[in-house]
Amino acid sequence: MADPGSFAERVKNQADIVRVVGDYVRLRKSGQNFMGLCPFHSEKSPSFSVHPVRQFYHCFGCGVSGDVFKFLMEVEKLEFPEAVNAVAEKCGIPIPRRAPRSPEERREQRERPLLVELHREAARFFREQLESTAEGRAARGYLEDRALDRETIAYFGIGYAPASGEALLRALGRRFQPKLLETAGLVARDPGGRAYDRFRRRIIFPIANVKGDVIAFGGRALGDDLPKYLNSPETPIYKKSDTLYNLDRARNAIKDRGFAVLVEGYMDAIAVMRAGVTNVVASCGTSLTSDQIKQLNRFAQGRVVVNFDPDAAGQVATERSLALLLENSFDVRVLVLPATKPGEKAPDPDLFVRERGKEEYQKLLTKAPPYVDYLLTRARALDTGGAEGKLRAVNYLMPYVQRVPDRIARSEWASRIASQLGIEEPVLREALRRAAGERRSEVKPKAELLSAPAKPAERRIIQMLMDADGFREKLARILRKEGLHAGLESEKIIAKLLDMLQEDARPEVTAVADFLEEKDRSLFYRIVFEPQAENTWEEAESCLAVLRRRRVEAELAAVQKQIAANPAGTELRKLLARKQELHKQLAESPA
Numbered sequence: 001m002a003d004p005g006s007f008a009e010r011v012k013n014q015a016d017i018v019r020v021v022g023d024y025v026r027l028r029k030s031g032q033n034f035m036g037l038c039p040f041h042s043e044k045s046p047s048f049s050v051h052p053v054r055q056f057y058h059c060f061g062c063g064v065s066g067d068v069f070k071f072l073m074e075v076e077k078l079e080f081p082e083a084v085n086a087v088a089e090k091c092g093i094p095i096p097r098r099a100p101r102s103p104e105e106r107r108e109q110r111e112r113p114l115l116v117e118l119h120r121e122a123a124r125f126f127r128e129q130l131e132s133t134a135e136g137r138a139a140r141g142y143l144e145d146r147a148l149d150r151e152t153i154a155y156f157g158i159g160y161a162p163a164s165g166e167a168l169l170r171a172l173g174r175r176f177q178p179k180l181l182e183t184a185g186l187v188a189r190d191p192g193g194r195a196y197d198r199f200r201r202r203i204i205f206p207i208a209n210v211k212g213d214v215i216a217f218g219g220r221a222l223g224d225d226l227p228k229y230l231n232s233p234e235t236p237i238y239k240k241s242d243t244l245y246n247l248d249r250a251r252n253a254i255k256d257r258g259f260a261v262l263v264e265g266y267m268d269a270i271a272v273m274r275a276g277v278t279n280v281v282a283s284c285g286t287s288l289t290s291d292q293i294k295q296l297n298r299f300a301q302g303r304v305v306v307n308f309d310p311d312a313a314g315q316v317a318t319e320r321s322l323a324l325l326l327e328n329s330f331d332v333r334v335l336v337l338p339a340t341k342p343g344e345k346a347p348d349p350d351l352f353v354r355e356r357g358k359e360e361y362q363k364l365l366t367k368a369p370p371y372v373d374y375l376l377t378r379a380r381a382l383d384t385g386g387a388e389g390k391l392r393a394v395n396y397l398m399p400y401v402q403r404v405p406d407r408i409a410r411s412e413w414a415s416r417i418a419s420q421l422g423i424e425e426p427v428l429r430e431a432l433r434r435a436a437g438e439r440r441s442e443v444k445p446k447a448e449l450l451s452a453p454a455k456p457a458e459r460r461i462i463q464m465l466m467d468a469d470g471f472r473e474k475l476a477r478i479l480r481k482e483g484l485h486a487g488l489e490s491e492k493i494i495a496k497l498l499d500m501l502q503e504d505a506r507p508e509v510t511a512v513a514d515f516l517e518e519k520d521r522s523l524f525y526r527i528v529f530e531p532q533a534e535n536t537w538e539e540a541e542s543c544l545a546v547l548r549r550r551r552v553e554a555e556l557a558a559v560q561k562q563i564a565a566n567p568a569g570t571e572l573r574k575l576l577a578r579k580q581e582l583h584k585q586l587a588e589s590p591a
Contacts, residue, residue, distance in 0.1 A: 126159025
């Protein structure tokens, strides 16, 4: 992949594959090679080997192999150029800068080091304001109420932005151009063009990149100012979608422990870290993104415990994050913190640690259940009984099932869902398989198709053709002879069942569904999902009588329509005679 004489070849020749792979896999010396647990499949005994001389890896368990670039492309889901740059960065190899394509790009390249320096000075200013001013004392009181001591405040570099609208501007404006302060998002302008500090009367949390350089800030309002949290805008050095709060401090702990704890906000991350869980990062209150997951996967080895706030917004954030994490093959657990007393609101991580203590948090963290248990609990709340309730529950789970790339894992999903929701497993497996194969996020038909479901007699006929071993063939002969299924909502389903029984084949759910279009297949699944009474021939005869009466009623309606068209002579007499016969049949048939 690396062309002779190219930068990629130079990087490959200088790179140490053991060092690069060692960031993701715990390697131990074994002869002239290094061994570890394969990051690409689950195993208990090491079969993943790295050859330091030939600079390649091979797994004797799953067969994967490649060079240092291939490893990063697979483990971090990078394209080749990204992998080359990542290896160069890890190995301290200078990356040639591409010539800027525009004046704007040239300006951004010049500004980047200045912006890093500016943020470093701004962080120092905010810390000084917290430590040495009267306003800062009030802010320290707020932090002390949240159980943050001086050591913690210093460790996280927490500061304070004064209420004055020009304090930062005056302090840094002598060293940095006003335009640069605006580019950094530290200064804004009012409609009249007057410059003012973006952050005012707020607790300031520095946000750093994975190297530890401060690149942005988050500000928590004191009092009732809105918004409650205000973050820096995106800049040439700060992209919200690929930045995780505290990753610079937590990266080594994540790597050592083999997983990360993911929380929502700054205070949650700080509280959890103070509880001794040093492998914690925060999504900064935004929805988790694919870029953030890539960053996390560099250190977390595909394992994460999600512990978002218990409110509605936190639940939505948890579910969105799960979908992305599953899509990226993460092993996910979900920690839902319990309320202190029954009926009380469940606490967020920050409040839980302060009220219940770090030992209790650590104990619950070790018991965090797999994501499937969390989702099944949520799904069961949607299952209010009957076919509709089960479909609601299954369709809630579908987006997550679709994102599980491993076939075996999806199979385990189906078994768990079927067991927990009381659904016949073959039916559910087929529904999930088809929906996933067709890239649909639900198994139920669209709303307009639900508006005209098959009548109860049709539904019981289908159930008896499937399950009534004692009289299934007899029922099928009558339906074929009299054509009672013609024109029914379920006509195609019954017709397929009759065809299979004609061939002496006992109908199987998946075999029937294979021959049905989406609308009929969905109706068929709904009927199969429904609870069934004991099958008796007496009920079968009753259902047949209903179908016969419905056929007579349909013909009578058609005759009435023809008579309303004012035919004459012989045609009218025939229609009137037929109408009389149909009325007689209705009078003699069961109601």
